[in-house]
Amino acid sequence: MAFELIGKVLVFCENGITLQGRVVETEAYLGSGDPASHAYCGITPRNRVMFGEAGVSYVYFTYGNHHCLNVVTEREGIAGAVLIRGVEPLGGIELMRERRGTDDLRNLASGPGKLTQAFGITREHSGLKMTHRHFHFAEDFESKEDLLYIGTGPRIGISAGKEFPFRYFLEASRFVSVNPKVAHGL
């Protein structure tokens, strides 16, 4: 599922403004078998939507500074979600620039905290079905050839569960978040 979301276009409309970005980087998080998952220790008030219906957003706040956007992937009763780690800005770029305080396209949404800031997504947007016009994933009918080059690797920023290569990203994209370990500029 994390794999399938790569290349889709995240569409988010609010206050009459449409923001769009092509998904270039995701990570999968499971349930009880995945020590890196919020759902590892069972259901809690925060993570309860991870156990709910697929296609619902799960937004949480972390490090005192940042929101992260996930999409629930499993059927009701099974925990599982995909973290959207990075998108390539496609629409509503002016607003993203304003919110991020930079003109650099590569720095607008190339990271889970950055993209939620650019899109204005907060935990008020958690638990919403991502199946309607204002908040959903659309097919991208351009740039299909990029999809041939999806890389995988360990997830970023976690201490447990590093052995699972549940991170997916477009190899060719300049909009993938910087991997701390591979922090040489490309």
Added chain:
DNA sequence: TATTGGATCGCC
């Protein structure tokens, strides 16, 4: 009720 640590980012 108190304590602790985190699926990050940006500046030092």
Added chain:
DNA sequence: GCGATCCAATAG
């Protein structure tokens, strides 16, 4: 390389 800074989870 590290501090910011809030919330959720756990323990008491």
